[in-house]
Amino acid sequence: MLILGIHPGYHDSSACLFDDGRLLAAVSRERLTRRKGDGRGDVPLDCIDEVLAIAGAGRSDVDIVASTRSALPQSCYRHFSGRRAIEGFVREALSREKLRFMALEMRRAGTTDPAAIFDSARFLRAYGFRADARVSFVNHHLAHALPTLFFTDWDDALLYTADGGGDNVQYSMRRFRDGGLATLYGDDDELLADNRIDSLGMAYGYCTQALGWRMNRHEGKLTGLAALGEPSLYADMARRFMVTPTGEILSEFGSWGEMKGTSKNVPIHAGSG
Ligand SMILES: [Fe+2]
Helix, strand or coil: EEEEEEEEEEEEEEEEEEECCEEEEEHHHHHHCCCCCCCCCCCHHHHHHHHHHHHCCCHHHCCCCCCCCCCCEEHHHHCCCCHHHHHHHHHHHCCCCCCHHHHHHHHHHCCCCCCCEHHHHHHHHHHCCCCCCCCHHHHHHHHHHHHHHHHCCCCCCEEEEHHHHHEEEEEEEEECCCCCCEECCCHHHHHHCCCCCCCCHHHHHHHHHCCCCCCCCCCHHHHHCCCCCCCCCCHHHHHHHHEEHHHHHEEECCHHHHHHHHCCCCCCCCCCC
C-alpha cells in the first residue's frame, strides 16, 4: 500500500512516500529549489512528483494521501458561505485561487473532524489521484512526536513536543505504553480551545527578529551566537514563563504582541572584531 505524506506549509513544504511502513523517499522543496525553508503555502506538487519518481510510481498508484492541516485550495472545502464563498468562486474562475489553512478553517467551522469541511473526492480529482484513494489528516504534534519513537526500541516512553505552534497548541505530551499511545495534552480537542500564549518557540523567534534576522530562518544563528552574549533578558523572560506540576508550560503574556514587544528588549551588542 502506497502512502503519500504531504506538508503544504508556509515556512517549509515536503512530501514523503511509504510502502506500508517502509520509507521509500522523502524530500523537502528547499532541496529541489535550493531556497532555504521554501514553503509557499501550496500543495507541494514538485515534492510529490519527486518522491513518486524516486519510487518509480505515479499519482495514480497512491492509495492514501496523508496531509498536515495546512494550506489547501479553497475549492476543496465545503463550509464556505456568503462573501467568502463568492470570493472563492471568482478567484477560481480567474485562476487566482486562495489556499486556506485547514486548522484555522476547522476552528471557524467549529469542528474537529476534517471530513466535515473537506471534499476529499474533489481534492483527489484536482491533483490526479485515484478516485478510490483515501485522504487523511494528521495531528501536527503527533507528526512531530512519532519519528522520535520510530528510532527507539523503547516500549515505555514519554513523547514531549514543543514548537512555535501547530493545530492550535505549542506543546504536546503523549505516553507510549503497552503498544499504544495515550495523549496527555495536545490532541485534536485543543483545535477549538482558546489559543494559549505560551510558546517558547515563538519567544525565540521574536528574539531572532529583534536582532534583525528572520523568524523560522535564522534561529540557528541566534543559538550559535548566544554563547558569546550576556543573559540580560533572561530574568525578565524566565519570570513570565512557568511549568506546571503536570509539565505544561504557561506564560503570563496576554497576547503574542506583548510577547513580541518584550522580546524586542533583547540588547544588541556590537562585536569587537
Ligand atoms: Fe511544528
